[in-house]
Amino acid sequence: MRKNIVAGNWKMNTTVPEGVELAKAVVAKSVEVPAEVGLIVAVPFTHLTSVASVLSSRVELSAENCADKAKGAYTGEVSVDMIKSCGAQWTILGHSERRQYYGETDEKLVEKTKLALAAGLGVILCVGENLEQREAGKHFDVCESQIKNVLFNFSAEDMKNIVVAYEPVWAIGTGKTATAEQAEEIHAFIRKVLADKFGTQVADNTTILYGGSCKPSNAKELFAQKDIDGGLIGGAALNADDFIQIALSF
Ligand code: PEP
Numbered sequence: 001m002r003k004n005i006v007a008g009n010w011k012m013n014t015t016v017p018e019g020v021e022l023a024k025a026v027v028a029k030s031v032e033v034p035a036e037v038g039l040i041v042a043v044p045f046t047h048l049t050s051v052a053s054v055l056s057s058r059v060e061l062s063a064e065n066c067a068d069k070a071k072g073a074y075t076g077e078v079s080v081d082m083i084k085s086c087g088a089q090w091t092i093l094g095h096s097e098r099r100q101y102y103g104e105t106d107e108k109l110v111e112k113t114k115l116a117l118a119a120g121l122g123v124i125l126c127v128g129e130n131l132e133q134r135e136a137g138k139h140f141d142v143c144e145s146q147i148k149n150v151l152f153n154f155s156a157e158d159m160k161n162i163v164v165a166y167e168p169v170w171a172i173g174t175g176k177t178a179t180a181e182q183a184e185e186i187h188a189f190i191r192k193v194l195a196d197k198f199g200t201q202v203a204d205n206t207t208i209l210y211g212g213s214c215k216p217s218n219a220k221e222l223f224a225q226k227d228i229d230g231g232l233i234g235g236a237a238l239n240a241d242d243f244i245q246i247a248l249s250f
Contacts, residue, residue: 034250089122113125139168
């Protein structure tokens with residue numbers, strides 16, 4: 001059966017020394033979390049090596065993005081091999097902030113996902129609608145097309161190394177959380193889209209995380225939903241106590 005996971009997305013926060021302290025605090029508190037809950041911290045590229053050196057095997061390491069090219073003359077980009085060589089096991093891809101501010105397209109995400117999987121990195125693929133799309137009742141269509149455009153290029157075998165994160169853009173960093181019912185209906189829908197393509201077994205084994213102002217006070221209700229398998233946590237992941245409290249909410 002699928003794994004429950006709580007992943008912290010640090011975004012562009014903390015200096016390297018601050019990040020190392022935060023990672024140490026997460027590791028120290030991670031002993032409280034039952035072994036069946038996976039813990040991941042996604043950190044800036046600059047932090048990967050230093051954070052890797054203080055993580056235990058209990059807490060896995062993720063990048064927040066990767067290049068859509070393997071190597072070469074792409075100034076400023078960071079390849080999957082570079083990320084892997086820092087000790088990371090995962091990368092987040094398709095975060096709405098990258099789609100919104102850096103022109104991340106589904107086409108680029110296909111390339112990035114191919115490279116990440118080939119390098120042996122697991123992928124946390126983010127999907128989700130913005131406020132305008134939600135208000136127009138297009139949230140199911142948006143999520144379906146993001147899933148189809150990216151994940152339908154991959155195999156059932158590939159899906160073993162892919163986690164989906166449903167993150168309604170209107171709930172990210174806004175303090176506005178989707179209600180447990182709103183989140184569950186999209187999670188169940190995403191699982192059905194996956195089942196139609198890959199079969200029920202693959203869909204049932206795929207971890208689908210909720211992201212968007214998830215915090216200790218609302219995690220329990222969200223994680224109690226049948227199709228919500230944990231969270232991708234932004235702001236609350238910058239505090240080790242809150243992050244671990246969320247991981248204790250299953
Ligand atoms: C995120 O950016 O992935 C996120 C969910 O952020 P926040 O928890 O701050 O809304």
